[in-house]
Amino acid sequence: MTLRVTWRASASLVGTVLKWMTVPLLLPLGVALYYGDGGIAAFVTTIALSFTVGAALERLGDPADLGAREGFLMVAATWLAVSIVGAIPYLVAAHGLPGIAAATSPGSTLGSPVNALFETMSGFTTTGATVMGDISFDQHSHGILLWRQLTQWLGGMGIVVLAVAILPELSVGGAQLMDAEAPGPSLEKLTPRIAETARALWLAYAGITAVEIVLLYGLHHGGFAPNMGLYNAVAHGFTTMATGGFSPEARSIEAFAGVVQWVIVPFMLLAGTNFALIWQALTGDTDALFGDSEFRFYTGVLATVTALIAGLLFTGPTLDVVVGPIAGELESSLRHAAFQAVSIVTTTGYASMDFAEWGAAGQYVLFIAIFLGGSAGSTGGAVKMVRWLVILKSLKRELFTTVHPEAVRPVRLGGRALDETAIRGIYAFTAVYFVLFVAGTIFVAVDVTRIPETLSALEVMSAVAATLGNVGPGFGAVGPMGFYEFLPASTKLAMVGLMWIGRLEILPVLVLLTRAYWTS
Amino acid sequence: MTLRVTWRASASLVGTVLKWMTVPLLLPLGVALYYGDGGIAAFVTTIALSFTVGAALERLGDPADLGAREGFLMVAATWLAVSIVGAIPYLVAAHGLPGIAAATSPGSTLGSPVNALFETMSGFTTTGATVMGDISFDQHSHGILLWRQLTQWLGGMGIVVLAVAILPELSVGGAQLMDAEAPGPSLEKLTPRIAETARALWLAYAGITAVEIVLLYGLHHGGFAPNMGLYNAVAHGFTTMATGGFSPEARSIEAFAGVVQWVIVPFMLLAGTNFALIWQALTGDTDALFGDSEFRFYTGVLATVTALIAGLLFTGPTLDVVVGPIAGELESSLRHAAFQAVSIVTTTGYASMDFAEWGAAGQYVLFIAIFLGGSAGSTGGAVKMVRWLVILKSLKRELFTTVHPEAVRPVRLGGRALDETAIRGIYAFTAVYFVLFVAGTIFVAVDVTRIPETLSALEVMSAVAATLGNVGPGFGAVGPMGFYEFLPASTKLAMVGLMWIGRLEILPVLVLLTRAYWTS
C-alpha cells in the first residue's frame, strides 16, 4: 500500500497561507495600538507564531507537486490551520502572558480553547455563529472584536477564490454547471490563469467592501445613523461581503437605524451573487449577470421569500422592535422582510430583529430559507441556488418522462443541455448535505440532553442547519439574539466540523476519509 | 387542445373494482349479523351503493382502451373511489337511516365526513393513522371495527398487485431496479400474465395471513394470550400483512402478552419483503430471496435499528409498560426494540408501548426509521429499502469519481450494472418525497396554530412523515396511544392527500397534475 498523495506539497501551501496571514493581522494590531484598550501582545504573539509555523511548513515540500488530490488536502487543511492559529489572539487576550495582563475582562467565554476555536472557525467559514455571551467593548478590546470581523472578510475572500478559481480545477462545487452556462463565467473564459483570476476577484471583493464602508460611514456623517461610526462601518463592511454575519453589536443590525438596514440589503444580495458574474458586469458585460439563469432564479427566490414574509409581518400580530413597530406598517414590514429574507437566503445571518418573535408561518419560511443558500461562486453557503434550480428542472423532466417513457429530454440551463453526470453530482451533493444535517441533528439532540437547558427540535435542527450551511444564527436560544456558548463542548466541536465541511462543499473533505483518496 | 387520455377506460376499471368490493363487504355484514350489535344497515347500504355506482362506471368505457396513461388515472382514482365508498359504513353507522337507529354510540368521531374519509383512506392506504378517540366495542359494533381492519387487508392486497404487476408496466416504483436484479423478481420471469401474477401474489398474501391468524389464535387456545380470541386474531392478521397497523385494541399490541409480540415480528418482517421473492421462495427458490441484495440490506437495517434501540432501552431510564419492566431486562428490551424497529421500518405502525416514553436518542432513531420503508414490491410504504441502497451506492461512487474524475464506474445491484436513468429516477423520487414532507410540515405547522392544542415541531413532522410514508402513528399527541382527531379538518384533508399520494409512489398521482399528461 503506497501513499499516492504528495502531502508535503499541500503542507507547503498551507504554510504559505499562514505566512501571508501575518499581513492582515497587522490591522487589528494597529487598532489595538490606536485604542490602547488591550490586545497588542495577543496579535504580536500570533504574528510571530503564524510566520514561524508557516515558514516551517513551507519548507516541507515543493508546491509544484500540487495535483488535484493534493488540492483537496490543501483546501481542507488550510481552513483548519487558519482557524487554529486564528484562535490564538482570543486565548492570549483572555489569559494574558507571563508578565502581561489579560486584555479581556474575566467573564469572557473566549478563554476556553473550544470556544475560541468555534468562534474562529465560525469566522473563517463566514458562518457567524457565536459563543460570545457579552459582545461589548466593556469586555473585549477594539482590536479583538475587529479581528473577529476580519476573520470573516478573509474567509470570504478565500471562499471566492476557492469557488471560482480552485474548486473548478478539481471538478467540485458545481463547476460543471458553470462551464455549461452560456455565456459562462468559467475559469478559462474569465482570465487565463488562476493567479490573475484570483486578483480580479480580490479587487471586486475589496472594492465593493470599500463602497459599502463609505456608504455606511456617510450615513453616520449625514446624521442618519448616529452609532454607525468608522469602526462600525468597517466592521460591518468586513462581514457583509463575506456573507459572514458577525457584528460587534450584541443586537446585530437591529441596533442601527432603518436606513442602515436598507443600505445593507443590496450588499448582501451582491455577496450572494457569483463573483465571476459581478466581475464581468463591472468590466462592462452586464448581460452576463442579468441573463444568467442562476442569478434570475436567485433574485426570484429572494423576491418570493420577501413577499411571503412581508405579508405575514404586515398582517400578523403587532411586533415592536428597536427601530419601530412592524404590523400594519408598510415600510417596516417590507424592510424587515427584505432584510431577513436576503440575510438568511444568502446565508449572511445578520438580524434586523429576533425572528423568534414571529408567528409559526414566518418561522417555518425562514427555516426552509436556511437551506437555500447563495449562488455558486459567491461567499454564500448552504445548498446554493444553482443546485436547487437544476433539481427543480430535473424533477420537471422526470414528470414528463413518466408520461413519455421513450422521450429523451436533456435538462437545460442557460440554453445549454446539462451533462447527466453533473445532474447526478448535484443530487449526490444534496443527498450528502441532508445526511449530514440529519446525522448532526441526532448527535446534537442526544448530546444536549446532558445540559440543564432544554432545546426544542426546531432549535436543534436550526442550529445544525445554520452551522452546516454557514448561515450562523438558528432559532430561539441559538437565534440571532442568542448564542451557542451554553452547548456541550462535544456539540460545539461537532459544529466546528459541520462549519468546516459545509464551507468546503463537503466532498473535498469527505474524500479525505476514503481509502481510494490515499492509495488508489 | 385535444385530450389524449381515454378516461372512460380508467373509469370503467374503477367501476369493476367497486363492483368487486361488494364481496369483501359481505364479511363485516356477516359479523354484524353474528354479533347483532349493529351495522347491518350500514353494510347493506354500502353494498347496494358500491354495486350500483360500480356497474354504472363500468359501462362508461372499454377497459381494452387502457394504456399506460389511463393506468395512472385508474390507479389514482381507484384508491380515491374505494376510500369514499368505504367511508359510508362509518357514516351510516354513526347517523342511522330513516327508520333505522344509529349503530355507533353518539360520542363517536366517525360521524364527521372528514373523519370517516380520513379513517378509510388511512385503511386502504394501509397507513393506520386513526381519528377514533375511543376504540372499543362499547362505542362501535364488531362489524364496523372489523371493516376498519379489512380496509387495510384489501388495501395491502391492492398494493402488492399494484407494485408487482401494474406499476412495473408503467415503469414506476423502482421497476427498473427489479428488472436489473439477478435473479430478478420481474413480472415476465414470475408468470407470463398480469392476471396470473396477481393470483399468485393473492395466494401468498392470503396464505401467510391465514398462518398468522392460526398461530395467534393458537396462542389463545394454549392459554398464552387470554385476550387474543378469534376476532382479535383475524383482526390483527388482516393488518399485519398489509403493514397496516390498525388494531381494535386502543393500546395496540401493548394490550397482548409478550409472546404475541414475538409472533407478530416475523410476520411484519415478511410483510415488508418483496412479495415476488416470497412467492419464489414458497415455490422452492429460496436463493432468490436470501441472495437478493435489497432483502439483505433490509434485514441488515432491521438488525441495526433493533440493536440500537435494544441498547438504549436496556441501559436507559426505567420504563414499565403493561407487559412488564424494560430497563435492565434483556428479553423485554430486545422484544420492544425488535417490535418497534420492525414495526416502524416496515411502516406497519403497531406499537408494543408508547415510544414517547423513550429518551431523546431512541425517539430520534425511530423518527429516522419513519422514512426508511419496506422493500419494493411489499405492502410497506415510505421511501423503501432499494432506493436507500441505490442512493448509498451512488454516493460511494460519487466519492470515488471525485478522486478519479475520469473513472467510469457503474452502480451495481445484485451483480448487474444499474441503468443511470433508474438511478436518476430514484434521486428524483426521494427529492419529491422530501419536498412533499417539507411542504406538508409547513402547511400543518401553520394550520394547527388555529386549534388550542400546541404541537411540537417533532410532533408535526412525525405526523406528516407518518401519513406520507403510510406508517400511521407519529410521536406524542399523534403517537400510537394518541390520535389525529383533534387536528383541524384542513390538516386532516391534507393528510388524506399525503396518504393517497404516498401510497401510490407519488409520481402516478403527480403526473395527473401536469399538462403533458393530458394533452401531449
Ligand SMILES: [K+]
Ligand atoms: K453567515
Ligand SMILES: [K+]
Ligand atoms: K402502516
